[in-house]
Amino acid sequence: MPDIMLPIARKSGTTDADIFLLPQRQSQHMSGSGTPFPNEGLLAGRLAMNDMTTPVARPVNPRFSSGPCAKIPNYNLDLLADAPLGRSHRAAAGKAKLAEAIELTREVLGVPADYRIGIVPGSDTGAVEMAMWTMLGARPVEMLAWESFGEGWVTDAVKQLKLDATVRKADYGHIVDFAQVDFDKDVVFTWNGTTSGVRVPNGDAIPADRAGLTICDATSAAFAMDLPFDKLDVVTFSWQKVLGGEGAHGMLILSPRAVERLETYTPDRPLPKIFRMTKGGKLIEGIFKGETINTPSMLAVEDYLIALKWAQSLGGAQALIARADANAAAVRDFIADKDWIADLAVDPATASNTSVCLRFTDPAIKDGAAFAKAVAKRLEKDGVALDAGAYRDAPAGLRIWCGSTVEASDVAALMPWIEYAYRAELAAQ
Numbered sequence: 348m349p350d351i352m353l354p355i356a357r358k359s360g361t362t363d364a365d366i367f368l369l370p371q372r373q374s375q376h377m378s379g380s381g382t383p384f385p386n387e388g389l390l391a392g393r394l395a396m397n398d399m400t401t402p403v404a405r406p407v408n409p410r411f412s413s414g415p416c417a418k419i420p421n422y423n424l425d426l427l428a429d430a431p432l433g434r435s436h437r438a439a440a441g442k443a444k445l446a447e448a449i450e451l452t453r454e455v456l457g458v459p460a461d462y463r464i465g466i467v468p469g470s471d472t473g474a475v476e477m478a479m480w481t482m483l484g485a486r487p488v489e490m491l492a493w494e495s496f497g498e499g500w501v502t503d504a505v506k507q508l509k510l511d512a513t514v515r516k517a518d519y520g521h522i523v524d525f526a527q528v529d530f531d532k533d534v535v536f537t538w539n540g541t542t543s544g545v546r547v548p549n550g551d552a553i554p555a556d557r558a559g560l561t562i563c564d565a566t567s568a569a570f571a572m573d574l575p576f577d578k579l580d581v582v583t584f585s586w587q588k589v590l591g592g593e594g595a596h597g598m599l600i601l602s603p604r605a606v607e608r609l610e611t612y613t614p615d616r617p618l619p620k621i622f623r624m625t626k627g628g629k630l631i632e633g634i635f636k637g638e639t640i641n642t643p644s645m646l647a648v649e650d651y652l653i654a655l656k657w658a659q660s661l662g663g664a665q666a667l668i669a670r671a672d673a674n675a676a677a678v679r680d681f682i683a684d685k686d687w688i689a690d691l692a693v694d695p696a697t698a699s700n701t702s703v704c705l706r707f708t709d710p711a712i713k714d715g716a717a718f719a720k721a722v723a724k725r726l727e728k729d730g731v732a733l734d735a736g737a738y739r740d741a742p743a744g745l746r747i748w749c750g751s752t753v754e755a756s757d758v759a760a761l762m763p764w765i766e767y768a769y770r771a772e773l774a775a776q
C-alpha cells in the first residue's frame with residue numbers, strides 16, 4: 348500500500364519537468380514585496396500571498412467520482428484480454444466466468460455459504476427493485492431514508508408499490524434512529540448514503556431473531572465497510588463503485604430467509620421477466636450459479652473479475668476497508684483544523700469512508716450553491732479532481748470518493764488544492 352504523502356512533497360514518479368509545468372498563474376499575479384500589483388488591493392485582507400499559490404503536488408489520478416469510481420491501480424485494457432468476447436454467455440467459457448465472479452464475490456466479501464449470490468440486470472437499482480417487487484407486501488414494511496437514494500426506495504414503496512409503509516427519514520448529515528425501527532417488519536434501507544456521506548455504523552441495532560426481512564442497498568458500502576451478513580437478508584450492490592468496475596450489472600445476495608420469502612409469497616402484482624426469481628414456487632437456482640436472466644456484458648464480467656483478483660491479492664475485504672479508511676482519514680485530517688470547511692456527516696460514528704461529503708462553512712461565502720459549483724469546476728479545470736461536486740439533490744459542497752481503488756497519496760495531494768480553489772473563489776466573488 349502506498350504511504351500517505353505530505354501534501355507538498357513531490358509524488359514519486361513526478362519529474363522536474365512535471366513540476367515546471369504545474370499551473371502557476373495565480374502566484375504570478377502576486378508581487379510578494381515592493382509595489383503591489385493592481386489586483387492585490389482587491390483581495391480580502393485575510394488572504395496571505397502563499398494562500399493563492401498553487402500547491403506543488405498533484406494527484407496522479409484525479410478521478411474522485413462516486414460512480415463509476417476510479418479503476419483499480421495500474422488498470423489497463425490489456426487486463427481484459429481473457430474475456431470470452433463474441434461467445435454466448437451460456438457457453439461453458441462464459442458460464443465459468445460468471446460462476447467465478449459469484450464465487451470470488453463470496454470469498455472477498457465473506458458471504459456465508461448458504462446465501463445465494465446472483466448477477467442481475469439493471470445495476471444496483473435493478474437488484475434493489477427486484478427484491479422490493481418480489482418480497483414486499485407479505486408483512487408490514489418500514490422504509491428508512493437519510494438521503495437521495497434512500498428517498499428513491501421510499502417513493503418505490505409508497506407511490507409505486509402503494510404499500511402502507513412506516514417511513515423514517517433523517518436530514519442530510521444525520522441518520523435515522525435505528526433503535527426505533529421495528530425489525531419484525533420488513534425494513535428497507537441504504538447502508539451508506541452515497542449523497543450525504545452518512546452510513547450505518549454497524550449491525551448492532553438489528554436483532555438476530557427478527558421476524559422481518561432486512562433489505563439493504565449496500566452499493567457504496569460493499570467491499571469498503573464491514574457488512575454483517577447475519578443481520579442482512581438482501582444485500583445489493585453494483586460493480587462500478589468500490590471496486591471500480593463497469594456499470595449495468597447488479598449483485599443480489601439473498602439469505603435463506605429471503606429465499607424462503609420468495610418461495611412462499613406470491614405478490615399480487617405483475618412481475619416483469621427480469622424480476623422473476625422463482626418458477627412453480629421454487630427458486631430458479633441457476634440465476635445464482637451464473638445462468639443470468641438475460642445477457643450480461645462479458646467484457647464487464649472480465650473487468651469485475653480483474654478487480655476481484657486485485658482485491659484478493661491485497662488480502663480481501665479487510666485490506667479494502669483499510670484503504671478506504673485511510674483515504675477518508677486523509678480528508679478528515681485535513682479539514683480538522685479548518686474553519687471554512689466541514690464534514691456533512693454530523694456524527695463521526697456514522698461518517699462514511701467512501702463518499703465523503705464536505706460543505707463550505709465560511710460566512711463570507713455569498714451564494715453557497717454557486718460557490719461550491721465554482722470550486723468543483725476549478726478543481727476539474729486544474730485537473731486535480733474530476734466529478735467532485737456534491738450530488739444534485741444534496742446540500743451544496745464537495746463529495747470526494749474515498750473508496751478502495753483510490754490511492755491515499757492522491758487524496759492527500761488533492762487537499763491543498765481544495766484550499767487553493769476555495770481561496771481563489773472567495774477572492775473572485
Ligand SMILES: Cc1ncc(COP(=O)(O)O)c(C=O)c1O
Binds near residue numbers: 414470496497539542
Ligand atoms: C446508495 C445508492 N443506491 C443506488 C444507486 C443507483 O445505482 P445504479 O446506478 O448502480 O443502479 C446509487 C448510485 O450512486 C447509490 O449510491
